[in-house]
Amino acid sequence: MRLAVIPARGGSKRIPRKNLKPFHGRPIIAYSIQAANDSRLFDRVLVSTDDDEIAECARRWGAEAPFRRPAGLADDHTGTNAVVRHAAEWAAGQGAPALEICCLYATAPFVTADDLRAAHAMLTPDVDFVFAATHFDFPVQRALVRTADGHVAPMFPQWIRMRSQDLQESLHDAGQFYWGRPDSFGRYDVPFEARSLAYELPRARVQDIDTPEDWDRAEQLYRVWKAG
Numbered sequence: 001m002r003l004a005v006i007p008a009r010g011g012s013k014r015i016p017r018k019n020l021k022p023f024h025g026r027p028i029i030a031y032s033i034q035a036a037n038d039s040r041l042f043d044r045v046l047v048s049t050d051d052d053e054i055a056e057c058a059r060r061w062g063a064e065a066p067f068r069r070p071a072g073l074a075d076d077h078t079g080t081n082a083v084v085r086h087a088a089e090w091a092a093g094q095g096a097p098a099l100e101i102c103c104l105y106a107t108a109p110f111v112t113a114d115d116l117r118a119a120h121a122m123l124t125p126d127v128d129f130v131f132a133a134t135h136f137d138f139p140v141q142r143a144l145v146r147t148a149d150g151h152v153a154p155m156f157p158q159w160i161r162m163r164s165q166d167l168q169e170s171l172h173d174a175g176q177f178y179w180g181r182p183d184s185f186g187r188y189d190v191p192f193e194a195r196s197l198a199y200e201l202p203r204a205r206v207q208d209i210d211t212p213e214d215w216d217r218a219e220q221l222y223r224v225w226k227a228g
Contacts, residue, residue: 001043003098004036005087006063008106009074010051014211019054019106021215024222028209029054030061031109037062038113041120042102048087050074066090080178084185098182108176109222110205119179119199128184129191132174133198134206139167171198174206 008029012018019029029047036045047058047065050073055065067090073083084103091098100123102116115132122130141159144152154160159167178191188194205225207218 001091001096001098002041002100002102003088003091004042004045004102004104005084006032006036006045006047006058006104006106007080007083008047008049008051008054008058009069010049010054011074011076013076015209015215018209019049020057023109023215024219027057027061028109029057029106032104032106032111033058033061033063035108035111035113035116036102036104039116040113041116044091044096046087046091047106048083079189081185081189081191084180085182088182088185092182100179100181101185103178103180103185105176107209109218110201110207110225111176115199115201116177119177122197122199123179123181126195127197128180128188128194129196130179130199131191131196132176132178132201132206133171134174134201134203136170136172137203139164140170141167171200174201175208176201176206 006029008019015021020027023031033045036042045063047055047063048069049055049065050069050071058065069083069086073086080103084101088098088101104111119130119132141156143155145155147153180191184194204221207214207221209215209218
């Protein structure tokens, strides 16, 4: 069985009820559910939540929410892989163990069915995870940090004088989805410590959504993207 797991707890603090908040006319979680269903890759699309309202919304938009996530897996410190492991164990307990799993975030309105299919094709036997990523828009080697006296200093002094074009390009997690197998999600806490591949996305389709400012920027990016 191929399983999609969408983690969606109810206790978001910086953006209250974030997973249900309307984004261009639909609850933001609806975009992830639709992408998963449109990909036609999954036998089941499960939303892992501790919240009855999120569960009802998930069912309304075409996913399953057949269990409630335990409180111990619904706090600010619970890692994504632990949530996926719980969902995979639940499915296995129902007599339908997953062979492949995609963890798809609930706040990923830029993800598409084509992304999910193309990234899935990269999940070969010698790969533990395939995850969505994009390039930093500025060389991380030239990052600055504040010092104790309030001044700034280079984080990496050895590279601060180098030209941007001479520095190695760097990637970061796009915060959209992670393909893997149950043993990979069981063995690792994060996908970056494993044999992982990055499925690269354009920066214009990547926006972490943690603050109201992030949300506003995501809506603007989405509007431009859909306008072509």
